[in-house]
Amino acid sequence: MSRSQFAPEARAAVVFVLPALTLITLFFILPVIGGFVLSLTDFDIYSVGNTANTRFVGAENYTQLSSNKVFWQALRNTLYFAFVGCPLTILIALAAALLLNAKVARFKALFRTIYFAPVVTTIVAVAVVWRYLYHPRVGLLNRALSVVGIEAIDWLGDPRWALPAVILMAVWKNFGYSAVIFLAALQNVPEDLYEAARVDGAGPIRQFWSVTLPSLAPTMIFVTIITAIGYVQLFAEVYVMTPDGGPLNSTLSIVMLMYREGFRWWNMGDAAAVAFALFAIVILMSVILMLTRKRWARA
Amino acid sequence: MSPRRLFTSVAVHTALTIGAVLTVIPLLWMLSASLMPQGEATAFPPRLLPSRVTFEHYLDLFNRLRLGRSFLNSTIVAVFSTIFSLLFNTMAGYAFAKLRFRGRDRIFSLLVAALAIPAQVAMLPLFLLLKTMGLVNTYVGAMLPLMATIYGIFLIRQFMVSLPDDLIAAARIDGASEFRIYWSIVLPLARPVLATLAIFTFMSAWNDFIWPLIILTDDDKYTLPVAVANLVGEHALDLELMMASSVITILPVLLLFFFLQKQYIAGLMAGGVKG
Known part of the structure; x- marks a missing residue:
């Protein structure tokens, strides 16, 4: 089977999965990864006001x-x-x-x-x-x-x-x-x-x-x-x-x-x-x- | 009926009835106490039924405490979550089940693996993300985690895999567009699973607590569970009023379940994931 035979089908598939996958990636997968990064920082109430107040602290939160x-x-x-x-x-x-x-x-x-x-x-x-x-x-x-x-x-x-x-x-x-x-x-x-x-x-x-x-x-x-x-x-x-x-x-x-x-x-x-x-x-x-x-x- | 069989029958039905009574007591007592005049549910000696039925607490909740507002918020969030979930999850679920594209199976197994991640893990960064997007304290913010879900895609895909390929191939030969095939052929065939997904989404949106608690900061936007959790802090001594607020919260989902039980249980079996 040639590739071109699938082309319209594959194009349609991209359109079909795009909305759901975008939402899931943006509002679930990325936040999960972001959560891990967050756990390695000292993000606190001062960071909520201005994220420049955040430092990377490694595993400190976990040891604490x-x-x-x-x-x-x-x-x-x-x-x-x-x-x-x-x-x-x-x-x-x-x-x-x-x-x-x-x-x-x-x-x-x-x-x-x-x-x-x-x-x-x-x-x-x-x-x-x-x-x-x-x-x-x-x-x-x-x-x-x-x-x-x-x-x-x-x-x-x-x-x-x-x-x-x-x-x-x-x-x-x-x-x-x-x-x-x-x-x-x-x-x-x-x-x-x-x-x-x-x-x-x-x-x-x-x-x-x-x-x-x-x-x-x-x-x-x-x-x-x-x-x-x-x-x-x-x-x-x-x-x-x-x-x-x-x-x-x-x-x-x-x-x-x-x-x-x-x-x-x-x-x-x-x-x-x-x-x-x-x-x-x-x-x-x-x-x-x-x-x-x-x-x-x-x- | 032999004596032995009679004995078994009596024993089984006694046990079933005791179980049923213990199960419904909290719900019946909630209903009964919500209809009692102020203070009667806590009076001594205890009463199980109201001396006279009154709706004053319901009126009080709607007129003074504006629980109608929360009822509306819950309805908006649940209805629109359901509509978006039906659209996005069926599109993706259909593509994963029936359309051939590169990386399909790999992406799908990644999604299934991610099914094991508890939602709470995403909540802190999601809150910060929505804050920068200006979506804190909005309906959209409350709905976002339910609009497209891995579980929804999984449920739809498992159902659609078993739809006949010939039907789709025949439609394609007849020149139907991919969207038309999805909309006019696949969706009508998938009606049972659509019903299941709709009920599940509506109920989880209606019953959800932690996410609305986090993302909705203003009592004008509170959904019922958030509003009720707030009320119990302020009106802890007002038992009859709190029971009425619980009835208002529970009744819609309970009625929905009674009427659509078959689809709900079927979905439970098909998905095998906690509803």
Whole structure:
């Protein structure tokens, strides 16, 4: 095939991809590269007024970060949120999907819709609702607990409870997403596998362990990592429920720290270094996702 | 029905119902409290339903606190983000799926690799860039990250790859222009994925918080989430009012989801990326 045969097609292709690629390059790719450059400077409030006030400082922001207690706390909080919140979300999602997939279950569409509804809601708005549910005196949660004789807990004001409270809300908000993905995977498990297991004398529990769970493994890895990547970007929930990092910075997340440093105090060099810490975590998770997917594809 | 099957059925439905009740309680309580007279939601003993239904908080939000303005801002940002996203992403997605040009596959795999980069990484320099362009505190500034997205291109491309090549080749032989082929043949066939992309874009624009919080500096321009986050700081004690503001924010996306559930779930499966 000669090149000229493609010429009009190739010309059209350039026109078709140009608007999107220009926007993505200019307003995403370049800023990402710019962010790395920014993280190597001392860009601060004086630079916002006049960029001539910016100096190149090499890795200084990163070394400062590594000796900054608040940064480590934000990192710890973020990973705690992800590593506790993620398995909880997945477990509840799996339970919901198994129930929805049960042969005897009726009104499946209705239940699925209800479980999924929190996923599409606006985080800020539901965080406002949960802020009141957690209110120590008038919140529904403490009122319900007082019925069974549990004393009032200051959920969002107590450094021991603030982050677990945010996790509970996140589980409520997100389990429906994984449940729907699990449900689709469950419906794809071939019936013959169960048939064969039954012939071999496997009961329901045995069938779950040796047929259902192995068939779900690739989906499980996928939703776990997607959920974890979402969770390490925790921001709106804590911004609304526990302003300014919560009691003793107990809910300060990486993105919250980036926002505070960058857009409240205009320490944009430091903030950019924080952003790249997030970048490193997310890339690491994506690489794990890709490697495990490849492995499953080969198996 | 055997006793064993009956028992399973009762157990499954009990569990499903408990799960459903726990899931809807926060949303129903939000709705109920938003309709209570001032102070009733925090009174003792606690009430679950309003003693009389009142819309005073909704009126107060629209008349005194000008939340209607934010509702309009959210609508403008979400609608125009969706229109631009549909146009730009389908053009690019189609080219990556069906048109042959040099470097196509290499560029596409670079884009897919960049999908892993969290948006927050770009936000600081993007803010500075838009500041020099005079786009801080403008609708365009708020919309820019959603107008063309790697995820959107990816979603469209995956769908369009499976469209039949013969159709496009036949149209070309008939002398149709490349734009005409895209507009009159490809887009109508891609209607299901267009619906999915539209819903996803609209919802992420409507629900987005951190970017509008950064780029919109004036309360005249605030979208609903930014306005509500601001309100809760000033009116923390006014529970019924805050619940009404949450209802106003959530209701549009929740209704959209109820009516377009099928397309939304289909997109979730096709993209396999968090919506």
